[in-house]
Every structure is written in structure tokens, then in C-alpha cells.
Amino acid sequence: MHIIIGIVGIVVFLALALLASSDRKNVRWQYIGLMLAIQVVLAFFLLKTSIGIKIVGGVASGFGYLLQQASEGINFVFGGLMNEGESTFFINVLLPIVFISALIGILQYLKILPVIINVLGFLISKVNGMGRLESYNAVASAILGQSEVFISLKKQLPFIPKHRLYTLTASAMSTVSASIVGAYFTMIKPEFVVTAVVLNLFGGFIIASIINPYKVDEENDKLLIDTDEKKQSFFEMLGEYILDGFKVAVIVGAMLIGYIALISLLNGIVGGIIAMVSGGSLDWNFQTLIGFIFAPLAFLTGIPWSDAVDAGSIMATKLLSNEFVAMTELGKVEGLSDRAVGVVSVFLVSFANFSSIGIISGAIKSLNDEKGDVVARFGLKLLFGATLVSFISATIAGFFI
Template sequence: MNYIIGIIGLAVFLLLAWVISSDKKNVRWPYIAIMMVIQFLLAFLLLKTPYGIKFVGWLAKGFSYLLGYAEQGVNFVFAGLENPAIGKTPAASTFFMDVLLPITFISALIGILQYLKVLPFIIKYLGLVISKVNGMGKLESYNAVASAILGQSEVFISLKKQLPYIPKHRLYTLTASAMSTVSLSIVGAYFTMIKPEYVVTAIVLNLFGGFIIASIINPYRVSDEEENEVIMTEEGEKQSFFEMLGEYILDGFKVAIIVGAMLIGYIALIAMLNGIVDAFTPGKMNFQTILGYVFAPLAFLTGIPWSDAVRAGSIMATKLVSNEFVAMLDIQNIVNNKTGELSERAIGIVSVFLVSFANFSSIGIIAGAIKSLNDKQGDVVARFGLKLLYGATLVSFISATIAGFFL
């Protein structure tokens, strides 16, 4: 039964993309079918085979070592500041210390790999291979891989020279890929909140899912002239190693602070909305429950049992209106407290759904990043912001549905 619902769900999500397609007659369905098959194969390898499980285990172990090294730096600077736990409530500063601040160290490592030309090499040639599968241009394929490594705003710095000349239809695909992925610098934080196999599976599935949805919503062909664009360029005077290192460390710290600020604001806002709803329906309902009823049918189509659909839909909607960290905290609390609010299957599907930057705040982040590089193109992105979020959310639903076949 789960398989039947999953197949229906995939059909519905693809239909929802086709409904707003800019060119319904020229959608390249053969390429979409190939990418769907690849997604199923990758999900199977990562979730069901010993090789995929070992790979994820190795990756998680590697990140645990990195987080351990990061902890030494955090403890040196912030030693003694952690507040003691009160009853069942964890230490107030644990999330900031253990999850957000290590981003600074991971960002420094990314900068080193970038400086040594390791990341540009991987991005360039992996993008070239992917372009043969998705039927899109090298620029789009490069951007999708680069977004998953550099981040949804940082990736556009690497396209600064090309940005003024990118047409609107290609710009949509580039920004959709950025919103559908997550950055490598933040993956370690996700590993501390949900199971690593769900994080890795989502990253891989979203890469191809972004191409699938963009190919339906925004179909086009890239000319030979465009195909030959140079996608890797050097900007300005080359930095010294320590200039680069300082820049990436500060960038990582800024990300940690910004994410922390957003969490404070969004969690407080949701708490206020819960309080308002509770005032009208004492003890019966809150704002997240209302969102859960709205998202429940979509959650059900991903393969989540109907008994879990409202609670799962609530977490999915929370991610959309706030961000993935707020929603992951819900999952973490359910798992740690063993409340039984969601089945293991539902937790897995929702976890895969959460691993992306598809939320309202990302519209402003991406549009702002591009506007800082090119004012005109930033305005273009802002105008199709809601369409961008719509497509990226469908990517998350498709990835979650495919993962559900193997959970």
C-alpha cells in the first residue's frame, strides 16, 4: 500500500510542477525519467545496501572527528559560559556551542580546499558529468554541485562575471538549485540533529530533484554558444593563504550568528502564534497543529501513515515558514524524548524533507546575495521568489517520497 501511495504522490508532485510550467509542450520527459531512475538507485544504495550504509557511517564518523576538533576551539573561547540543565530542559547554550559555532571551523576547511583548487576541480568535472544526464547546460550542473558545497548565497560569488549575462530562464534554474540544496559547512550541524543517512540521502536526491522540477517548471535548451561559457573564473588579485583563511573563518562565524538570530526570532514568533491560537482554543490546538492539517494530505502522499500525517505535516510546514533548524528541533525532541508522536518511518521521511533551504527566508537570502553582486538580476530573482520557493518545496516532497520507498 505504501508503494501505491508513493507512486500516486510522485505523480501528484510532478503534476503540481507541470501546472505552472512556462512551456508545457516542451518538457523533456525522457531526461526526467532518467533522473527519477537515478534517484531511486541512489536512495536504494544509501538506505538499503551495506556499501551505502558504510559510506554514510564513514562520513558521519569523519564529521564527528571534525566536530571534536571544533569543540576544542569553542571551549577555549567560551569555557565556563554554558548554563546548567534545569530538569529535563537541556543547557541553554548547548545548541549554540555544539551545533552553530562548529560551522566556523567547517567553513575554514572549505576555504582551504578552495584555495588548494581541490573543490573547483571536483565541482567543474562533476558538473560536466551531470550535464550529460540532465540535458541542461554545464553552468546549471556546475551551480547545483557548487551550491551543495559552497552554500545558496556564496555560490553566486563564483558566478560573478557571468551573472549580468545570464537570462531570466537560466537564472531561475540556478537559484532553484541553490534553494533545493544545503551547504557543506552546515551538514555537520544537521548530523547532530537527525540521522546522517537521512542527511546524505536528501542531499543526493535533491541534487537531481532540483533538475527534475526545474525541467518541468522552466523547460529550455542551451545553445552551443551558451554551453561554451567559462564557468570557473578568477576574480581580482589572488589572496594569500592567511587572507583567505581569515575570510572563510569570519564567513562561517557570520553564518552561525545569522542562523542563531533567525532561530531566536522564528521560535519566538511561533511560540507567540501558538499562544494566540491557544487563547481561542484552550488546550485543544496550536498554530503548528493548524499548519499540520493543511500539510497533512501532502505528507500522506509522501508515504507517511495517515495517523502520523498531521504531526508530520506540522513539522514540514514549520520548516517552510521558518527554517529547517526549527523543524529539526521538533524531530530531535521526538526522538530524544521517545514520545511516540511519529513512527520511525515517518521520522525518516520527514527528516529527508527537512534537508534543504526551501523556506520563505531563503527568498530574501538568495535575492539579497545576487543583488549585492548585480542589482538588476537581484530584482529579477525577487520577482519570481514565490515560484522559486514553490519549486524547491516540490523538490523536497519528491526526495522524501522516494526515500519513503526504502524506509
């Protein structure tokens, strides 16, 4: 039954994208159908086949080993602050980002990542009906991050038209960076993280192809592909990536403090008002209310209706704050079915939230003032599309959970 509901859900999510389309007549449904089929095959492979499960296990083990090595540096600096038997989120979850970021910098410096990004981007461009630039950017975003990826495109930014810029930024918001994946592994099951990363890569193109359909001139596309970066020594690069990783950890930590405190405040205020109005008969708060709003959408992903309000609350929390806050909330909810936990977990693995509008537009504005303003103007449409990507990925993953 959940598969039938999920299929209906995918149709609804695609229809919502079509409502926001800038050119409905020129949507190329053959590419969308192909990418949806690829998503289904990949979800089945990663979640249900022995080879796929082993691959996910290998990735999880690899990140587990890296996190262990990261703890050596963390313990040296912060070991005295650790509380015995207690888990410190900043130290255990966020600080390993510094080490993972350094490794990414080394792979980038050795020209290993650019080769991987270009090869995968070229292959994906053969099935998505878009240009190599868009395909390159989607893969690069999943490795470098939603703001860092545009540094590799700074020479091309002045020449990228608005319609292509939307697709580039949509891909960036729909994915997550490799440096932060290890942190997710400590909060939700690795199979859901890996599945979400892979499905979102194609989901971003599906939604962008509906909301923002266009054809790319191949000659112009070749002219735009240029991934040259500024020349740095090895230790200049290493220092830059280490500091970038620490900045990410601190920024995420600061946002968590602010958002969780605000949500707690809203829960208290709204809960107090509801208790007063109902005479204490209703034990609802702010998150309960947004859960009711998102419950129908959660149900359309194949989540049982009995779990839909709690699941919808977590989904909405992610949209209003960020994925870390929502993952923390997911860990607190008791009684959710395995399918609900799995579907919500996949939904949470993306940068689709309100703060990302500012992060992406700010990153681009620092490189090109005019293009940054363009992105800010279609920010809400960007968030709408990226959120639909999360819903579709979660729904398809739910077929096999």
C-alpha cells in the same frame, strides 16, 4: 502500500510542477524519467546496501571527528559558559560551522573543490539535459552554500538570461551547504542527511525541467563557464572563510530566536482562541492547524495517516521558518513512526523556506542589482519549486525506510 501511495505522491508533485510550467509542450520527459530512476537507485544504494551504509557511516564518522576538533577551539573561547550536563545549541551545533567553513576555504584555495565541482558538474550535465553552468552551480551550491555560490558566478551574472537564472537559484535553494551539514548531523540521523543532499541535487533539475524547460546552446554554455576568483593570500582567504562561518552561525542563531519565539506566540494566541471557542474541548494550536493543511501532502510521501498531521506540522514549520527550527520541533514530537521520522528528516534537509527568497535575491543583488530584482520577482515560484523538490526526495527515500 506506502510505496503505492508514494508513487501516486510523485505523480501529484510532478503534476503540481506542470501546473506552474512556463512551457508545458517542451518538457523533456525522457530526462525527467532518467533522473527519477537515478534518484531511486541512489536512495536504495545509500539506505539499503552494505556499501552505501558504510559510505554514510564513513561520512558521519568524518564529520564527527571534525566536530570533535572544532570543539577544541569552541571550548577555549566559550568553555566557561557551558552548563554541566546541558546541551547549548549555539555552542554545540552552530559554532562548529566556523571550523567547517575554514576547511572549505582551504580546499577552495588549494583548487581541490573547483576540480571536484567541475568534474561532477560535467558528469551531471550528461544526464540532466541542461547546460554545464546549471550542473556546475548545483554541485557548487551543495558545497559553498546558496548565497556564496553566486560569488563564483559574478562575472557571468550580467549575461545569464532569466530562464537560466531561475534554474541556478532553484538549485541553490534546493540544496544545503557543506559547512552546515555537520550541524544537521547533531540533530537528525546522518543517513537521512546524506541521502537528502544527493537526491536534492537531481530533484532540483527534475522540477526546474518541468517548471522552466529550455535547451542550452553548447557554445554559449562554454563561454559562460568561468570560475576565476579574486586573488588572495592564504591567510586572507582563511580569515574571510572563518568570519563567514561565524556570520552564518550568528545569523542562524538570531533567526532561531525570532522564529521560535514567534511560533510560540502564535501557538499561544491561536490555542487560546480555539480553547475559548471550543469551551476547552480542543487542545489545538497554530502548528496543529498548519499540520492539518500539510497532512495530505505528508500522507502522499508515504507517511502513515496517523502521523500525517504531526509530520505536516513540522514540514510547514520548516517552510515558514527554517530547517533548524523544524529539526528542533521534530526532536520534540513523541510517537512518530520510524518511517515518518525518516521521511520528514529528508524533507527538512534543504534551504526551501521563505527567508531563503530574501537571502538569494539579496546575495545576487549585491553582485548585480538588475539580476537581484529579477530573482525577487519570481521568488514565490522559486520557493514552490524547491519545496516540491523536498517532497519528491522525501517520497523516494521513504520507499526504502
